[in-house]
Amino acid sequence: MLSSQIKSNEIVFGSCNKDLLEEIIFYGIVLGADFVEIFIENTDNSSVLAEEDFITSVSPSFGRGAGIRIFKEKKDGFVSTNDLTKHGLMRSVSQAIEMLDITDNKKGEAFNGLNKHRDYSLSKKKWINEVPSIHEISEKLLVSTKSLKKNNKILTRKGSYSRNLQEVIIASSDGTYVSDIRLHQTVGLNVIASDAQYRSSGSRRFGSSGMPNEFRLWDHEKAANDVFESSMNMLYADYVEAGQMPVVLANKFGGVIFHEACGHLLETTQIERGTTPFENKLNEKIAHESLTAIDEGISEGSFGSLSVDDEGMEPEKSVLIKNGILKKFISDRAGELRTGHKRTGSGRRQNYSFAAASRMRNTYIAKGEHSKEDLINSISDGLYCKSMGGGSVGATGQFNFAVEEGYLIKNGKLTNPVKGATLIGEAKEVMPKISMCGNDLELAPGFCGSISGSVNVTVGQPHIKVDSITVGGR
Amino acid sequence: MNSREITTKISKAADLLNLKKWDYGASFSNDYSVQVDKGEAKQLKASQKQILTLRVWNESNLVGITTTSDISESGIKKALNQANIASDFGNKNERTEFSPLAKDPINVKDAKKRNPVGIKKLLTLLRKAEVKLLESHESIKSVPYNGLSESFYERVYANSDGAFRSYTKSQAALYLYARAEEENKKPRSSGSVKIGYGVEDIDIESCIKDASNKTISHLNYSSIKTDKYLICFSPESFLTIINSFSSMFNARSILDGVSLSNKNSIGEKLSTEALNIYDDGLHEKNISSSPFDGEGTPTKRLCLINKGRIENFIHSESTARIFKTIPTGHAGLGSKVSVSPDWIVVEKSEENFDLKTSLDHSTYEGEFVYIEELNAIHAGVRSSQGSFSLPFDGWLFKNGTKISIESATVAGDIKYLLKNIVNIESNQEVTTSGISPHIWVDELSITGDA
Secondary structure (H helix, E strand, O other), rough: OOOHHHHHHHHHOOOOOHHHHHHHHHHHHHHHOOEEEEEEEEEEEEEEEOOOOOEEEEEEEEEEEEEEEEEEOEEEEEEEEEEOEHHHHHHHHHHHHHOOOOOOOOOOOOOOOOOEEOOOOHHOOOOHHHHHOOHHHHHHHHHHHOOOOOOOOOOEEEEEEEEEEEEEEEOOOOOOEEEEEEEEEEEEEEEEEEEEEEEEEEEEEEEEEOOOOOHHHHOOHHHHHHHHHHHHHHHEEEEOOOOEEEEOOOHHHHHHHHHOOHHHHHHHHHHHOOOOOOOOOOOOOHHHOOEEEEEEOOOOOOOOOOOOOOOOOOOOOOOEEEEEEEEEEEEHHHHHEEEOHHHHHHHHOOOOOOOOEOOOOEEOOOOOOOOOOHHOOOOOEEEEEEEEEEEHHHEEEEEEEEEEEEEEEEEEEEEEEEEOOEEEEEEHHHHHHHEEEEEEEEEEEEEEOOOOOEEEEEEEEOOOOEEEEEOOOO | OOOOHHHHHHHHHHOOOOOOEEEEOOOEEEEEEEEEEEEEEEEEEEEEEEEEEEEEEEEOOOOEEEEEEEHHHHHHHHHHHHHHHHHOOOOOOOOOOOOOOOOOOOOOOOOOOOOOHHHHHHHHHHHHHHHHHHHHHEEEEEEEEEEEEEEEEEEEEEEEOOOEEEEEEEEEEEEEEEOOOOOOOEEEEEEEEEEEEOHOOOOOHHHHHHHHHHHHOOOOOEEEEEEEEEEEHHHHHHHHHHHHHHHHHHHHHHHHHOOOOOOOOOOOEEEOOOEEEEOOOOOOOOOOOOOEEEOOOOOOOEEEEEEOOOOOOOOOHHHHOOOOOOOOOOOOOOOOEEEEEOOOOEEEOOOOOOOOOOOOOOOOOEEEEEEEEEEHHHHHOOOOOEEEEEEEEEEEEOEEEEEOOOOOEEEEEEEHHOEEEEEOOOEEEOOEEEEEOOOEEEEEEEEEEO
């Protein structure tokens, strides 16, 4: 008796919540909403930090909450709460209705109940028992930081791990009723090297989704060698001289430039704001014909992959640009409603306290036919960007990206390492200058911060050549 | 459940689990915000949030921590259990204790807490602001980024030694970011942010005017030649630089080897003797002030640079113990306690005889670059190396004319920058992140159109 009472009056993860969810959605529709969506989550996260040869931080966290979104015509009201009782959720619906100033309670759309439950979590419930324990994580992180201790120029060594396990229930008035469990693990290594007045740093990050065993398989020796080598190469590097020059961007994380400079401009949120230069360019040439770009959420294990997006739609593979022609925008429910571009399974949010928005997943430039050497050999005087740092894109499309590890190219050969380089440009001006794509496409995990919070993504590309770009330096 | 009740619940649950030593920090908030699009409501948001961070000490006096949004009785028990398990991995090499100042009196300002005006009022005000901004100039075609919000929150710190402190506050914020377009020219954008204790404290007219003036002032733009320039940093941009390199004053960063300073840097000359820098979280203009930090230590004014020399570092309980001093009220609450500045105040010291006082941003007629706002801080600052390369919004002043700089970066080294300050103007300006006058620096590299 007590158990059934609890079930009918509060969301319980792992149980059937259909009746309660239908009641809440029906309540919103009766009050006049065109559309009601409920997103509920339960999280179980852990992070561990190793510094030098010690574990210096272990931080578990857990929580739960709900985000309720109501649409009326093209506007929406969003309320988030930690209260998962029937009373709390109903109160949130009322609050959203009141915010939208919905007073006519007869014009709401019909609600015919929730569809059959699509449960993507069934095979994933065991993940929590399969992920490495804190003890196991700590042991491996300490071995990793020890691997970074390769000479006396290494000043600091750090290894960090974080695991996010998110259980979600998504229900909406179009009948969507979905459950899923998402698992993301990420591990990073970084060092600072120092010798007299010289300083450099090196870092690498790795990540996966839905693969509980992945951290155990992570090749920490290779990662440590990469990080060490990068910091040593850059320790005595001179500052790069500023100028316009051709550049070759390395594969993997080099794709961050496409993600930031172009990918965001292909999200429907940018069309809604009128801040993308590509708004009316569908089926027009916006890039060099050698460039094809894709956004998808389906590559197994990739950091940006999903079984289902945060609006209950399975992700699709979207060819954004094909041979230089703009083919598609990245769209969510609000994007479809406000811009007419069909949803692509890209409605994503950091957690229950954000409304979903159109966001990238695994976004990359497709591989071409050239070798890395072809690209470098084609340049007499330029820059090779082996490792990119972060960057930003301004409201009018200008981007700036820091080059973490760069080398001058002279007469088709890599020469001296250089530091302090920044790539500066505008997507619509640079895209037609990507003239050569390599055949070595690789992906790299990252976090993307935007309107709906920080979400896991993958960036990627093969080596690419940009014929001319402004390189900031000193 | 109020904060006293939560403290009692934690205390009882800890007793049951035989946990003798614990502390916690919590925040409870209600937030409301609106966005508009061409006169229509776009998104209206409300959120109720609670976050509880619990630390427990085990029998070996090692600390474990857990954070949760579940403050039910079962949630609190689970959090204590998890923290206890995590304490097995507590850092043996750097012990954490309660702050010795966690029971000292705190300086709770007149909080000026406001009442909510409600979503409808927020929407009405923002709609009007958007319309006025659009009407302020024919080139302003949209306000793509806008928002008006109000927040009401309570922060609490308590520990098993009987410390308990809390405060409640309200805060409101308005941002307007306009986009201007002219034929055959690139679109230009700029904006303004205003904050206050409540919506009624926000000067909406001035936010509209600032956003409009800034945006329009960038319409006449040109590229800039790559070269070294005399630079005038706006108060906001100079504070951005100082905050980006605050690891120079941060004891945690020093211990972690990621600061340009070391334990012996107190007294080191960093800049002209004319420069003083304070951290003053309780400053009357700091809307976001907090009377205590994550460990319950009272917030206070602290001199970081006195006449060009490092005077103090900012500390948590553990870094203060290692440096044989007292905590300064700059700690977070974590497994590894972070340390960060609150509210930077930059001023001209009495030793200002070497300054070139003819350099005044409103009267100087020679050539210089005015940096209004620095961008992409997370990507362009290498705080452990001291270098920066940052895109900025600003103007080139030359031959009595002012022209917006199309797209450029400023690059340099923080120690070089501080040593090459050639003037500190007299008038301090209040910004959202602190107070500073305009600061002039000679010979910084700017990359524009090569």
